[in-house]
Amino acid sequence: MDFAAINPLIFFSTMVAASIPVLLAALGELVVEKSGVLNLGVEGMMIIGAVCGFIAIYNSGSPFFGVLASIVAGGLLALVFGILTQVLHSNQVATGLALTLFGLGLSALIGQPFAGIKPPTFPKPDFGFLGDMPVLGQLFFKYDYLVYAAFLLVIVVSYVLNRTRAGLILRSIGENHDAAHALGYNVVRVRLAAIVFGGGCAGLGGGYLAMIRVPQWTEGMTAGVGWIALALVVFASWRPYRVILGAFLFGGVTLLQLNLQAVGIKINPAYLSMAPYIITIVALVVISGSSNRLSNLAPGSLGRLFHKTM
Amino acid sequence: MLVFERRREPSRFWTAITPILAVLITLIAGGILFATLGKDPLEAIKTIFWAPLFDPDLSAYARPQILVKAAPLVLIAIGLSIGFKANIWNIGAEGQYIMGAILGGGVALAFYPLEAWWIFPLMIVSGIAGGIAWAMIPALLKVKFRTNEILVSLMLVYVSEHFLASVSLGLLRNPDGVGFPGSRNLQHYASASNAELFAGTGIHLGVIVAFVSIFALYGLIRFHRLGFQIRVTGQSIRISRFAGVNPNLMIIFCLAAGGGLAGLAGIFELSGPAGRLSIDFNVGYGFTAIIVAFLGRLNPFGIALAALLMSLTYIGGDLAQFMLNLPAAAIQALQGMLLFFLLSMDFLSQYRIRIKHWASG
Numbered sequence: 001m002d003f004a005a006i007n008p009l010i011f012f013s014t015m016v017a018a019s020i021p022v023l024l025a026a027l028g029e030l031v032v033e034k035s036g037v038l039n040l041g042v043e044g045m046m047i048i049g050a051v052c053g054f055i056a057i058y059n060s061g062s063p064f065f066g067v068l069a070s071i072v073a074g075g076l077l078a079l080v081f082g083i084l085t086q087v088l089h090s091n092q093v094a095t096g097l098a099l100t101l102f103g104l105g106l107s108a109l110i111g112q113p114f115a116g117i118k119p120p121t122f123p124k125p126d127f128g129f130l131g132d133m134p135v136l137g138q139l140f141f142k143y144d145y146l147v148y149a150a151f152l153l154v155i156v157v158s159y160v161l162n163r164t165r166a167g168l169i170l171r172s173i174g175e176n177h178d179a180a181h182a183l184g185y186n187v188v189r190v191r192l193a194a195i196v197f198g199g200g201c202a203g204l205g206g207g208y209l210a211m212i213r214v215p216q217w218t219e220g221m222t223a224g225v226g227w228i229a230l231a232l233v234v235f236a237s238w239r240p241y242r243v244i245l246g247a248f249l250f251g252g253v254t255l256l257q258l259n260l261q262a263v264g265i266k267i268n269p270a271y272l273s274m275a276p277y278i279i280t281i282v283a284l285v286v287i288s289g290s291s292n293r294l295s296n297l298a299p300g301s302l303g304r305l306f307h308k309t310m
Numbered sequence: 311m312l313v314f315e316r317r318r319e320p321s322r323f324w325t326a327i328t329p330i331l332a333v334l335i336t337l338i339a340g341g342i343l344f345a346t347l348g349k350d351p352l353e354a355i356k357t358i359f360w361a362p363l364f365d366p367d368l369s370a371y372a373r374p375q376i377l378v379k380a381a382p383l384v385l386i387a388i389g390l391s392i393g394f395k396a397n398i399w400n401i402g403a404e405g406q407y408i409m410g411a412i413l414g415g416g417v418a419l420a421f422y423p424l425e426a427w428w429i430f431p432l433m434i435v436s437g438i439a440g441g442i443a444w445a446m447i448p449a450l451l452k453v454k455f456r457t458n459e460i461l462v463s464l465m466l467v468y469v470s471e472h473f474l475a476s477v478s479l480g481l482l483r484n485p486d487g488v489g490f491p492g493s494r495n496l497q498h499y500a501s502a503s504n505a506e507l508f509a510g511t512g513i514h515l516g517v518i519v520a521f522v523s524i525f526a527l528y529g530l531i532r533f534h535r536l537g538f539q540i541r542v543t544g545q546s547i548r549i550s551r552f553a554g555v556n557p558n559l560m561i562i563f564c565l566a567a568g569g570g571l572a573g574l575a576g577i578f579e580l581s582g583p584a585g586r587l588s589i590d591f592n593v594g595y596g597f598t599a600i601i602v603a604f605l606g607r608l609n610p611f612g613i614a615l616a617a618l619l620m621s622l623t624y625i626g627g628d629l630a631q632f633m634l635n636l637p638a639a640a641i642q643a644l645q646g647m648l649l650f651f652l653l654s655m656d657f658l659s660q661y662r663i664r665i666k667h668w669a670s671g
Contacts, residue, residue, distance in 0.1 A: 102646025108639030270476030
């Protein structure tokens with residue numbers, strides 16, 4: 001066994017890139033849950049984003065269209081969920097599961113002719129001399145555009161949620177939809193907007209996987225990342241910055257497991273592959289069990305049905 | 311303008327008719343989907359829904375297969391529906407199914423090549439125990455720490471899949487398998503084999519047990535105090551306390567029911583149709599059963615019908631994959647759509663739609 005074979009610089013930068021899909025998806029779901037809705041269809045929206053982004057970037061050759069297609073596809077699928085749960089009052093758990101099933105199936109259907117093809121390379125920004133700096137260059141200035149966009153999005157979401165009027169309205173609807181309705185806010189419209197935003201983020205997360213991270217289209221390629229994203233929101237106790245922490249932890253463990261195998265540590269690979277899921281469960285337990293202050297962080301109306309009474 | 315009025319009670323007419331409507335709309339929408347993807351829609355729909363039942367060359371084989379594939383769906387969905395009624399969301403049945411098969415199969419293989427009458431019952435009980443044990447993890451965490459059972463039970467599916475991979479390549483690997491992954495085939499081990507009961511049909515004991523479980527659930531919900539307590543817990547935990555329900559015991563009971571029946575389905579499948587543990591032993595019955603439970607409206611007879619329908623789409627999907635080169639996952643798209651349409655039409659049974667004028671409003 002030789003730990004020196006793991007280069008910490010490369011490990012860190014790969015970990016950052018590996019955490020982007022789950023980071024984006026979890027950030028979107030965080031906004032959705034803050035508005036009081038639980039969408040279990042993250043996996044389905046991610047994989048639809050993945051296949052649509054891949055087809056768009058492959059056919060147009062343009063990364064911009066790839067990104068756009070991912071976001072729109074995820075958002076559209078989320079809109080289906082939104083209309084079903086918000087307008088037609090269907091059960092959120094069942095609808096979310098249906099969304100995942102449908103997304104997995106539909107993506108396999110439309111992606112069938114695209115399996116195993118390489119997409120065009122996704123561009124990286126050139127930071128000039130910054131990128132040439134010895135350690136910092138490798139750590140901070142060697143990523144593709146979407147990595148920077150994702151971190152910017154975390155800052156924006158955190159700012160909007162906590163420092164603007166729109167964020168206040170969204171949070172109040174999530175805390176107590178009846179009170180927010182009585183104050184004259186349109187609960188259904190705000191929630192629909194949050195759901196579509198969440199879908200767009202999840203779609204982009206999937207798109208990142210297919211266009212940049214892998215980069216290839218394979219049936220079922222999200223492989224449970226959408227579910228991890230759902231757990232991450234709870235892990236982050238509904239705070240945007242903590243989502244980054246959780247995503248790094250998840251990305252790091254996934255990567256560490258590959259690295260440990262590479263340096264020849266004799267652990268059954270199956271047990272290493274379980275690690276991210278077990279750590280997520282442990283984190284869930286710690287958060288839900290630790291104190292009232294923490295467990296009360298969940299939005300008050302999360303998952304509850306809202307029916308407007310005249 | 312259109313106004314939605316909540317009905318005092320769900321409309322019986324619409325509750326009964328909407329699943330049928332949902333299936334019909336799924337057929338149409340599925341046809342449109344296949345057409346846009348350049349497949350012949352009539353051919354695809356006919357292969358999936360018609361050929362297994364009525365095609366003269368295929369139906370003799372396919373009809374009993376529908377029952378065989380419906381059995382695990384019924385068993386799992388019956389167990390899950392108990393929890394869903396009480397608002398307890400076990401969505402990790404796939405994992406409980408796997409762990410039931412691993413524990414049951416492991417126990418049986420431990421006695422190989424001993425032949426004895428008690429091996430089969432012991433294997434079945436171990437299968438149930440494996441499923442229950444796996445379901446107790448989310449149950450106890452929920453009782454003790456209020457941890458969300460949806461996320462924990464789901465994470466455990468992935469853990470169990472990796473565990474399955476590890477045992478089928480390691481601990482339970484067939485020592486005489488000349489390097490091939492996977493366990494010994496239980497069909498070749500007479501004491502543990504869940505053999506077919508009617509020659510040539512593939513129908514095994516699990517199908518019979520699934521059938522019995524339908525009536526058992528009906529009896530429980532309709533005539534037993536527990537059935538009432540489950541329903542009250544689903545309405546409101548606070549009210550259920552007044553009805554003498556211990557919410558923590560209810561959580562444990564509901565997850566045990568789901569886990570135990572999923573484990574039972576797993577061990578029947580392993581010792582019967584599947585034969586041996588391998589990486590691809592689980593095929594998603596645990597997830598499809600969730601749809602089955604909803605499609606059947608958490609009603610035991612509804613669940614039976616829904617399971618038969620889902621099983622039909624599985625077999626039809628296999629045919630379509632073979633004959634029309636449709637990807638296997640196309641069936642998931644159809645199943646997802648079916649659930650979408652059903653859930654959206656539930657609205658009709660819950661609400662009355664009226665046209666109101668502004669003046670009279």
